[in-house]
Amino acid sequence: MVRSMFPNLHASVLMPAEQIYLDYQATTPCDPRVLEKMLPYFSGIFGNPHSRNHPHGWMADVIKADEREIIFTSGATESNNMAIKGVAYFYQNQKKHIITCVTEHKCVLDSCRRLEQQGFQMTYLPVQANGLIDLQTLRDAITDSTLLVSIMAVNNEIGVIQPLYEIGKICREKGVFFHTDAAQAVGKIALDVNEMNIDLLSISGHKVYGPKGIGALFVRRKPRVRMNALTSGGGQERGMRSGTLPTPLCVGLGEACALAFQEMATESERIYKLNQRLYNGLTQRLSHVYLNGDAVHRIPGNLNLSFAYVEGEGLMMGIKDLSVSSGSACTSSSLEPSYVLRALGVEEELAHTSIRFGIGRFTTKEEIDIAIDKVVGAVERLREMSPLWEMAQEGIDLKSIQWAAH
């Protein structure tokens, strides 16, 4: 629908002409319909969003919460910091143990590390080969001093969906708060904070075709979750997040959530078809391509593939007309590949060959077909240039070689 309203959308909204954007887990462009809603609030209507219920309400609908349970923040990073540290500080005299998972976003892991330095106890749950946590391991990790479980809804690298309903059930049964980073999940999967027993939930604006610089945190009222505010000031947002809110951005996030909610069913189906078209197109023409993360429990917009014998960053350079991400960290000083893929037990050599394709609202079938051609061409060219591919073709077991790590 949006494309018929704005025929030149992918050319005008996204980046330079000819560039095909397939990095929707990194960020999404602001939907023109969202922008349209926001514009009047930059000039004509300069009301205070704290006194207007609309954006809070639109936000609440998408996760089946009450509008009074929504707090606006600057983004999911702030929401995650607030949820984890705010709850930890408030209850620190009662309980000091927090459980999270090794594949969480850096802002969750770093918040936890900070708390650890301040005397909190942390448990970092491992994940299975499919990227999902094991529920029995979670259950076993919970002790009498466990305060909070923080497990992301959808992983940003591999797109797998954690079993939220089951996690929530265990947490409620054990009397432990459940926080979920839902930045990659809102508008992609059905979320119901009551059915899933979620106590705190983080939302990002720019992952749901809203503006950057805005996010939200759901904080349950019944039973009430209390937290220490991290910012001091005028006591806005129920005292939990002082500071005047950016009205246009709040309106934008509200509208983005409303659109995502309305279009989720049709969009999921359309995007899933594109995902399968991309996966089938690549695997029919290339051998030794491996899917990272669970094949079933994943959002339709994510396809994380390892192209064996071709290094990811080298491959990205060969498909420079496509905006994608790589799990290879050749640019980082550590030379360590993606910690998420390593946590899945993906071998380092395969982790270095991974590419994340993110399919989204403005992706077309034509773009997928172009992407397939470009990726196949680049992988074939680079494999011809790869000593590992040559050795594999000669039947040499790469593991039998004594490699000198550098």
Add this chain to the structure above:
Amino acid sequence: MAYSKKVIDHYEKPRNVGSFDKEETNIGTGLVGAPACGDVMKLQIKVNDQGVIEDAKFKTFGCGSAIASSSLVTEWVKGKTLEQAACIRNTEIAHHLALPPVKIHCSILAEDAIKAAIEDYRAKQASASLTGKVVA
């Protein structure tokens, strides 16, 4: 990451991609790096009776800078004696390709590849002459 024009040129038009028969006595093969580190280079040199490298080939698994570094050294070693080739320093490679600090390891690997290829060639020559003496 912004690559220099020279890196892009070598990446898009790599020089001397391919392989020689590594069993030949006049071929030296250097295989350096590790798949787990994201870089593997194979550099091969063909050496004539005067000890001059008359041809070179490479294959590389790695990022654009690694491919460019190995492509570049195949050009540089050609026509050089083994001694001259052994003097190529990673700093010259990094400077020529304008590699950023995080990519210096690619040039180090290329230098290591030259040394490994020369060493392999010399080891082969030594064992060949040894075998020759036994036969004689």
